[in-house]
Amino acid sequence: MKKHFWSLLMVSAVLAGCASGVKLDDVPVEDKSATSVGSGQGVAIQGIGVAQGSAQTAVASVAASQVSAGQGPAGIAHVVFFDYDSFVLRPEARPVIASHAQFLQTNKQRKANLEGHTDDRGGREYNLALGQKRADAVRQALSLLGVPESQLEAVSFGKEKPLATGSSDIDQAQNRRVEIRY
Amino acid sequence: MLMNLFCTPVRRLGSLLVWLWMLLATSSSLAQFRVEVTGVGLTQLPVLVAPFKGEAQAGQKMSQIVQADLARSGQFNPLPAESLALDEMSRPDWLALRPLSAEALVAGSVTRLANGRYDVRARLWDAVKRQEKSDFRDNVTAADLRLSAHRVSDWVYQQLTGTPGVFTSRISYVTKSSGRYNLWIADSDGEGARSALSSPEPIISPSWSPAGTQLAYVSFESRKPVVYVHELASGQRRVVANFKGSNSAPAWAPDGRSIVATLSRDGGSQLYRVSLHGGEPQRLTSGNINTEPAFSPDGNTLYFVSDRGGNPQIYKMPAQGGPADRVTFSGNYNISPAISSDGRWLAYVSRLPGGFRLHLMELSTGQVTALTDTNADERPSFAANSRLLVYATQQGGEALMTTTLDGRIKARLAVQGGDIREPHWGPVRP
Numbered sequence: 001m002k003k004h005f006w007s008l009l010m011v012s013a014v015l016a017g018c019a020s021g022v023k024l025d026d027v028p029v030e031d032k033s034a035t036s037v038g039s040g041q042g043v044a045i046q047g048i049g050v051a052q053g054s055a056q057t058a059v060a061s062v063a064a065s066q067v068s069a070g071q072g073p074a075g076i077a078h079v080v081f082f083d084y085d086s087f088v089l090r091p092e093a094r095p096v097i098a099s100h101a102q103f104l105q106t107n108k109q110r111k112a113n114l115e116g117h118t119d120d121r122g123g124r125e126y127n128l129a130l131g132q133k134r135a136d137a138v139r140q141a142l143s144l145l146g147v148p149e150s151q152l153e154a155v156s157f158g159k160e161k162p163l164a165t166g167s168s169d170i171d172q173a174q175n176r177r178v179e180i181r182y
Numbered sequence: 183m184l185m186n187l188f189c190t191p192v193r194r195l196g197s198l199l200v201w202l203w204m205l206l207a208t209s210s211s212l213a214q215f216r217v218e219v220t221g222v223g224l225t226q227l228p229v230l231v232a233p234f235k236g237e238a239q240a241g242q243k244m245s246q247i248v249q250a251d252l253a254r255s256g257q258f259n260p261l262p263a264e265s266l267a268l269d270e271m272s273r274p275d276w277l278a279l280r281p282l283s284a285e286a287l288v289a290g291s292v293t294r295l296a297n298g299r300y301d302v303r304a305r306l307w308d309a310v311k312r313q314e315k316s317d318f319r320d321n322v323t324a325a326d327l328r329l330s331a332h333r334v335s336d337w338v339y340q341q342l343t344g345t346p347g348v349f350t351s352r353i354s355y356v357t358k359s360s361g362r363y364n365l366w367i368a369d370s371d372g373e374g375a376r377s378a379l380s381s382p383e384p385i386i387s388p389s390w391s392p393a394g395t396q397l398a399y400v401s402f403e404s405r406k407p408v409v410y411v412h413e414l415a416s417g418q419r420r421v422v423a424n425f426k427g428s429n430s431a432p433a434w435a436p437d438g439r440s441i442v443a444t445l446s447r448d449g450g451s452q453l454y455r456v457s458l459h460g461g462e463p464q465r466l467t468s469g470n471i472n473t474e475p476a477f478s479p480d481g482n483t484l485y486f487v488s489d490r491g492g493n494p495q496i497y498k499m500p501a502q503g504g505p506a507d508r509v510t511f512s513g514n515y516n517i518s519p520a521i522s523s524d525g526r527w528l529a530y531v532s533r534l535p536g537g538f539r540l541h542l543m544e545l546s547t548g549q550v551t552a553l554t555d556t557n558a559d560e561r562p563s564f565a566a567n568s569r570l571l572v573y574a575t576q577q578g579g580e581a582l583m584t585t586t587l588d589g590r591i592k593a594r595l596a597v598q599g600g601d602i603r604e605p606h607w608g609p610v611r612p
Contacts, residue, residue, distance in 0.1 A: 058414075058415050059367045059376035059377075059378050059414050059415070060378070060414065060415060060416055060417030060418075061376065061377050061378065061379070061380065061417065062378065062379045062380070062412070062417045062419065063379075063380045063381070064379060064380070064381035064382070064383070064401060064403035113405065113406070115405075115406075122515070122517070122533070122538070123474075123517040123518050123531060123538075123560065123561070124386050124387070124560070124561070124603070124604070125386070125387060125430060125431045125444070125473050125474045125487075125517075125518070126471075126473060126474065126487060126494055126517045126518075128386075128407065128428060128430050128431075128444075128451070128473070129444065129451035129471040129473045130471070132427070132428050132446045132450070132451050133450070133451075133471070136446070136449055136450065153406070153426055153427065154427055154428075154446065155405075155406040155407065155427055155428045155446075156407065156428045156446070157384070157402065157407075158386075160384035160386065160402065161384065161402075181405070
């Protein structure tokens with residue numbers, strides 16, 4: 001996990017060089033390599049410092065990059081949906097969860113990220129907490145089926161990554177979900 | 183005496199609508215921007231800010247930045263002054279100025295020095311007593327001329343109201359545009375925005391460090407919410423909370439040595455104090471959802487959102503954890519608490535039948551006022567002098583707005599395009 005995170009940060013640092021967020025004329029771009037600090041779980045990344053002379057308004061620009069997802073069980077749904085304001089698995093989600101539990105027990109080296117999501121109503125941080133409740137519900141269901149916690153991580157995206165962007169009830173129902181990613 | 187300037191009874195009561203269209207030369211290009219102030223003011227001091235001598239050549243319309251700052255504060259009514267030819271050395275022709283009914287006059291100059299820096303000077307007069315009141319002097323690079331104009335505004339504001347200005351402070355916010363997220367650092371008027379972070383994944387909850395040099399925020403770039411601390415001048419950032427599960431809602435302790443954040447490492451969403459110098463996080467809450475921490479200015483009390491009563495409400499507890507008291511009682515959905523630096527006010531968002539609206543509670547009395555009539559208000563934060571709030575909303579499109587605490591004067595900040603969200607008002611710069 002830690003190694004994976006390091007490589008991500010290295011990639012971030014490299015990509016930062018080609019995707020500067022602000023256009024700043026006539027300013028040299030300094031490239032700096034990743035450095036670490038020894039503080040608990042903390043990992044330091046030196047971004048791309050865009051120097052602004054001695055200006056007190058200087059803001060250096062950093063570009064982040066994303067990770068790609070791996071493959072899970074074939075032919076099995078990777079999303080389970082929830083009712084409005086609910087964190088309880090629907091009956092039709094049970095066989096889906098069971099298939100993922102079987103896959104994880106057969107493939108002990110694989111890990112699943114359970115990503116909770118909400119509809120777009122309400123505050124960002126509060127929705128993050130609501131999405132976490134959904135992700136935790138799926139984690140607990142997998143755990144009850146015998147999947148070790150070490151193979152599971154329940155996280156939340158809150159309302160940040162909707163599947164459907166419309167405001168209809170059908171769209172919003174699409175967004176109340178947990179995605180199971182490998 | 184400055185009291186003279188303010189003792190006149192209700193000076194301007196009635197509808198006020200000021201539109202200042204401005205052409206502003208930035209260091210790299212000409213950019214057009216608009217300052218829009220709307221509302222009904224109770225007492226607004228009429229002030230003349232003459233064009234600064236040399237500002238056209240310097241490429242920053244200093245006087246227009248100052249006028250817009252003063253208008254946004256809600257406490258001033260900047261009068262049209264384009265035709266005045268004055269600088270700080272002038273002897274104002276008070277008879278000629280009298281029909282303008284100004285109570286204060288500001289004039290100044292911008293001079294390029296041999297070393298390429300700029301000398302900025304200004305003088306403030308009491309236009310009623312026709313006396314010099316104060317002088318201002320600054321020496322900056324071309325890139326800091328906007329900053330210097332905001333310093334002029336802070337000086338004028340302090341001289342005329344007795345309260346420190348906040349025009350030199352900065353505001354951070356996030357935009358989403360073409361599937362990309364940007365974390366912006368802008369002047370307090372929304373201008374001069376620079377991207378501190380660009381990412382293909384969401385960025386939420388930016389929070390200024392007490393010293394104003396760093397931001398804590400939540401980035402999803404590793405496909406989960408992780409809390410970073412980002413030093414703005416260098417771009418150096420580090421992970422301060424990447425525990426198993428979600429890590430979010432960072433709030434700086436006033437001493438800047440730790441943050442309180444929401445972690446789900448032990449299941450659910452709980453508040454933890456996380457030292458910036460490493461060590462095991464200290465858990466502060468249990469049960470249900472506990473999130474969106476906000477410190478009282480003395481650092482002794484934590485306000486936060488909890489659903490322990492069945493729906494989200496704002497509670498407070500000792501900063502080290504302990505029994506919590508409920509703070510909000512009306513409505514069934516109250517979130518995003520922010521406490522003013524003078525400790526008097528709690529701003530938060532309340533769900534009403536029509537939508538989500540910014541509210542203000544006076545903490546000593548519990549009295550609540552709705553500050554807006556918009557329906558998608560988000561994430562309020564206070565200016566350092568506790569006189570203004572910034573929030574995101576939908577008002578003729580997505581917008582960042584500032585409002586006075588009586589809700590009377592609102593201003594739309596000029597911001598970068600795209601979906602606009604997550605503003606946070608930083609401390610005043612030295």
